[in-house]
Amino acid sequence: MLKEIWDNLKGLYSLGVGMAITGRYLLSPVETIHYPRQVVADEIMESFRGPIQLTFGPKDPAQSRCISCQMCVKACPGHCLTVTKGETKSPVVWLYDFSYCCLCGACVETCPASALEFSHKVYLVAKSRAELSMDLLADLKSRALKKAESVKSELPGSAPTTQNLAAPGPKDSPVKAEATKTPLANSDPEPKAPTEARPPKKAAKADPLPSDATIESRPKNGSDQ
Amino acid sequence: MFLSLAIVAQIIVAVLLIIALMVGNAVVMVYMERKVAGFIQRRPGPYEVGPYGTLQAICDSMKLLAKQLYRPGNVDLILYYLAPILAFFPVLLLYLPIPFGPYLTALPVGDGVILILAFAGLGVLSNLLAGWSSNNKYSLLGAARAVSQTVAYEIPMILALLAVVFLSGSTDLKVVTDQQGPWPWQWNIVLQPLAFFIYLVSLVGETNRAPFDLPEAESELAAGFHTEYSGMGFALFFLSEYANMLLVSFVAAVFFLGGYKGPIADGFWWIFIKAYALMFFMVWIRWTFPRVRFDQLLNINWKWLLPLGLFNLWLTAAVIKVAF
Numbered sequence: 001m002l003k004e005i006w007d008n009l010k011g012l013y014s015l016g017v018g019m020a021i022t023g024r025y026l027l028s029p030v031e032t033i034h035y036p037r038q039v040v041a042d043e044i045m046e047s048f049r050g051p052i053q054l055t056f057g058p059k060d061p062a063q064s065r066c067i068s069c070q071m072c073v074k075a076c077p078g079h080c081l082t083v084t085k086g087e088t089k090s091p092v093v094w095l096y097d098f099s100y101c102c103l104c105g106a107c108v109e110t111c112p113a114s115a116l117e118f119s120h121k122v123y124l125v126a127k128s129r130a131e132l133s134m135d136l137l138a139d140l141k142s143r144a145l146k147k148a149e150s151v152k153s154e155l156p157g158s159a160p161t162t163q164n165l166a167a168p169g170p171k172d173s174p175v176k177a178e179a180t181k182t183p184l185a186n187s188d189p190e191p192k193a194p195t196e197a198r199p200p201k202k203a204a205k206a207d208p209l210p211s212d213a214t215i216e217s218r219p220k221n222g223s224d225q
Numbered sequence: 226m227f228l229s230l231a232i233v234a235q236i237i238v239a240v241l242l243i244i245a246l247m248v249g250n251a252v253v254m255v256y257m258e259r260k261v262a263g264f265i266q267r268r269p270g271p272y273e274v275g276p277y278g279t280l281q282a283i284c285d286s287m288k289l290l291a292k293q294l295y296r297p298g299n300v301d302l303i304l305y306y307l308a309p310i311l312a313f314f315p316v317l318l319l320y321l322p323i324p325f326g327p328y329l330t331a332l333p334v335g336d337g338v339i340l341i342l343a344f345a346g347l348g349v350l351s352n353l354l355a356g357w358s359s360n361n362k363y364s365l366l367g368a369a370r371a372v373s374q375t376v377a378y379e380i381p382m383i384l385a386l387l388a389v390v391f392l393s394g395s396t397d398l399k400v401v402t403d404q405q406g407p408w409p410w411q412w413n414i415v416l417q418p419l420a421f422f423i424y425l426v427s428l429v430g431e432t433n434r435a436p437f438d439l440p441e442a443e444s445e446l447a448a449g450f451h452t453e454y455s456g457m458g459f460a461l462f463f464l465s466e467y468a469n470m471l472l473v474s475f476v477a478a479v480f481f482l483g484g485y486k487g488p489i490a491d492g493f494w495w496i497f498i499k500a501y502a503l504m505f506f507m508v509w510i511r512w513t514f515p516r517v518r519f520d521q522l523l524n525i526n527w528k529w530l531l532p533l534g535l536f537n538l539w540l541t542a543a544v545i546k547v548a549f
Contacts, residue, residue, distance in 0.1 A: 008529070015514065022265045022513040032268040 042120070050121040051098045052107060054140040055114060061144035064137065065115035066091050072107035072116060081107060091137065098124075098132040232332075236321070239331030243320045247468040254467045255282040258508050265512045289463075292456035297360065300453070304358035309454065309461035312351035315344045316468040323475050324399045325493040326485045337398040338386055341476060342379070345431075348469060349375040352440060355462070356450035367449025370519065371433060371440035377526045378430035378437075384534030385424040388541045389413050389480045398476075402484035407491065412483040419537045421481045423530050428473045428507075430526065432466065435511040439519055470507060474500035 033040060057063035068085035080100035086092035108116045126132045256271065256279060263270025271278030296305065322337030324330045334340055349372055356368020390396055392413065393404045405412050414421045430437040441449030451462045478484055478499035487495030517525070 018513050019509065022509065025267055026261065026264045026509070028267065030264065030267050030269050034269065034272065 040122075045120040045122055048120045048122055049103060049105070049118040050124065051101060051103070051119055051134070052096065052116050052136075053119040053143075054094065054136050055117050056140070056144060056147070061147060062141045064090065064094070064140055065113045066094065066111075067113050067115070069112060071110045071112060075106040075110040077104060077106065078102055094136040096134045096136050098134060099129050236332060239321065240317055243317050243331065246320070247316065247464055247471075250471050251464050251467045252282040252286065254470070254504065254508075255285065257505065258511075261505070261508045262512050265509075286460070289456060289460040294456045294458060297453050299360045301358035301360070304354045305453075306458075308351045308355035308358060309458045309465075311354065312348060312465040313461045313468075315347040315351075316465050316472065318344050319472050320475075322398055323472075323479065324402055324484060325496055327491055329485075329493055330399065333399065334397075336396045338390065338396045338401075338476075338480075341472070342383055342386070345469075345472075346379070348465065351465075352450045355454065359450070359453040361453050363446045363448075364450050364452045367440045367442075367446045367452070370446075371450055374433070374437065374439060374522060375431060377523060378427040378530075381423050381526065381530035381534040382427040382431055384531070384538055385417075385420040385427065386476070386480055388417050388420040388534075388538050391538070391541045391545060392416060398479050398484070402479055402486060405483040405486060407483065407486045407488050409483075412481060414481040417481065417537070417541070419533060420541075421477075423534050423537065424477055424481065425506075426525070427530060428477060428503075429510060430522070432470045432473060432507075434470065434507055436514040436516050437522055438511075438516060439522060442516060444516075470504060471500060474503040474507075477503055 054064045054066060057065055066083070067089045068083055068091045070083060073081045073083055078100040080097040082093060082095040082097075083091050084093035103118075105118065108118060259281070260270040260278070269278075271281035274281040274284050319341050321332040322330065322334040322340055324333075352371040352375070353368045356364040356366075356371070359365070389401060393401045395401060401413075409415075433440050439449075440446075441451065446452070451459055454462060475496065478496050482499045483495070484499075485491050485493055485496045487498075
């Protein structure tokens, strides 16, 4: 009897402890992010496995490492890849239908030339299925162009090509990604090929002030439909 | 009783004001509930509609107004439509005897607390009718739980209020308020801390709020007794739930926290501040504790609150007998 009363008093005390915890949480600042006004830093996005993309070539970043061996096409369980070999080993057509992709990464795993990788596109939006079928070669070209531009603006004195050679792939120094605000994972706003239809990324970093302009500028995509 | 035109006019104005208070209270409480829930879980809560999401509740109520009233088959038609109305309208009556200010009482009734306790029982009836007429097992289970819970928690609630009635020697809410002073150490909570604690627990049980929200336990019973109600039918239950919360908070403020009395100047602002502090406390409780099991719920009531309430009542009576 006494023990039961004592247990209940202890339980009552534990209720007070719980209230203190939630009360403390109530007063501490929020940890989530107001999405359209603030975005997560691009460095954190490195761990996000978005739709696949081609890696930069070793010499010319716009030239893919792909050797058109068709391993990824065979490995893909969703049959979402189309690779056509050209005159040389390098492919002439590299189509990727994201609407069939299950993001399993089998293509990235099997690629013997390390030509594939996951992109970090978090904000990918599409209004139709056609927008989700992407031309990865055109995407690679546009990304390489963007990278060269950003390197040029970053280091006006040095040659941009050597910088590209030094750091192939999207893993760039975080300082640069922060300074240019256009990380390499982002695709460019103007599509190159008619088949390529991808919404541009939001390049702006976390904006502490709420501004409607960033919301407006997000999914503008005038290429198809 | 002489029912003059002035009194009728007074009651009509009062009822209109009370309806406005109920609707306004629901809007404020929905916002407060969601905001507090958000902050406790360290997220912002409603944010997009209006400045800091303040218009979110208004948009939600507009949506409820415009929604189709969907009625499932084989319901008991009369009871099905009667239940939300019966949930809403008795609450209007319950606000009549509450003294909001020194001269601000809708209908000064001598035995205000008896009127409140008597008509509060109609809320259970509406829950039972809603659950029974919906022709849905979840509704019926929720209704059965609502009845056994509310009936059980009414008893310690009455015992706690009775202890204060013993002290003040009156069931008139105005008299109870007048016997307390403006400062916190002159309130009844100092004389009756155990009664206040019992009232606080049974207040949560009486209004079917978490952690005692078994009649509408989402994870077990869909939505309990109001599962089959949509649109305004649901909205009336919702309104009456928040109105009941506010009512028991007002009663607690009158009986234990000095009512409209407070430092500097007496007035309705003090009773509102006290009632909304209690409402905030209830919201805080809701987002802290998990739901209890049904046997635990009834054990808390019958094994703890009821003996404690009786003991407190006996102690109060003995002290009054000896001291005065």
